[in-house]
Amino acid sequence: MNLYNTNTLIDEQTGNLAFKLSHFEDSCQFCDTNRHNYYSLIWIKKGRGTAQVDFSEYAFTPDTLFAMTPYQPFTLTEDEPLEGVVLHFHPDFFCIHKHHEQVACNGVLFNNIYAPPMLRVTDDIRNELELVLQQMRLEVQKAEMAQYELLVSYLKIFLITTSRAKAKQQPEVLEGLSDEKEPFILQKLKNLIETHYRTKHSAGEYADLLNISPKALAKITKNYFNKTMTHLISERIIIEAKRELYLTNKSVKEIAYDLGYDDEHYFSRFFKNNAEISPTTYRETVGFARAAMA
Structure with a gap:
């Protein structure tokens, strides 16, 4: 180097x-x-x-x-x-x-x-x-x-x-969209994820809300976001979890419950699988605003 x-x-x-x-x-x-x-x-x-x-x-x-x-x-x-x-x-x-x-x-x-x-x-x-x-x-x-x-x-x-x-x-x-309906679907999908990411965690639930097949939804997310629907949902949940871990003194259990997970240990595994670090370690090394809240 x-x-x-x-x-x-x-x-x-x-x-x-x-x-x-x-x-x-x-x-x-x-x-x-x-x-x-x-x-x-x-x-x-x-x-x-x-x-x-x-x-x-x-x-x-x-x-x-x-x-x-x-x-x-x-x-x-x-x-x-x-x-x-x-x-x-x-x-x-x-x-x-x-x-x-x-x-x-x-x-x-x-x-x-x-x-x-x-x-x-x-x-x-x-x-x-x-x-x-x-x-x-x-x-x-x-x-x-x-x-x-x-x-x-x-x-x-x-x-x-x-x-x-x-x-x-x-x-x-959004350039190069061939179907006039697709820009509307993309924006609607973003709005739906933002509205429901705390309670709806599966791709099928969003396909139902959009009234399209899971296969069609998978094609859209791959073509325009270069990600699977599962990854989009997971990333949005992780962003919110990180924000809560940094800005608040809520317990991991409280954060998990707020994000729709009744099992704290399942949520911790989900967080670690996606962030490649445990919620506790994330808080300790990135931390919630200790100086501001001391």
Whole structure:
């Protein structure tokens, strides 16, 4: 792994990585499955290849930016040598759940189960992102008064800029639909998942609500979301479970019940199978907002 200009802040209370900005000139750090307890923004400036994220595979080219959530498994396989920038930040450094109204990146840049976890870095935002990254590099090396506040301000600018860009690019997911009914079905499916994910956990239940066959629903989700219906439902449940584990002091049993699971142990196995970490470990390493709630 060839890293340079690595700038890292460590949380003195926990010893966890709080903030890290680095350049890379190959993909060795990404060729094995990554599961970090922090958010990762990976800007591929040069090279191309394939990304395996959760249950889906995506091809990428230069000027692709990936946005990964804590413990989201991903692997980057290069077809051409990669070069780029990586920005990591822990939820204790900046929590997108708590600051959603300020940056609006949750559900756009992160935690969008219907769109690839990536966007194109186009000419209209490239210079702005480069400028913000340069300000971050200078600030992280200073260790001066209000360093945290200034770095968070720069991070917010980066997140808002990339979230706006992805929101503009989002309609591309629905391009090329041949059946005029399908855009309506896709939107209705999203609404149904959002309304019923706490109580309806099977693909068949959503097929019934849409009045289509399970086979037809499976084809739609594969074609337009590159995922199975089961994966869509599971990911939405896991996103909510993670939010509850981070933001609240509810017990795992309470969270399980709120999400439609009477058996806490079954829910814990479901969470671990999908997040590849137990709910308890997730809370301990990503944690609910201890400082804010202390």
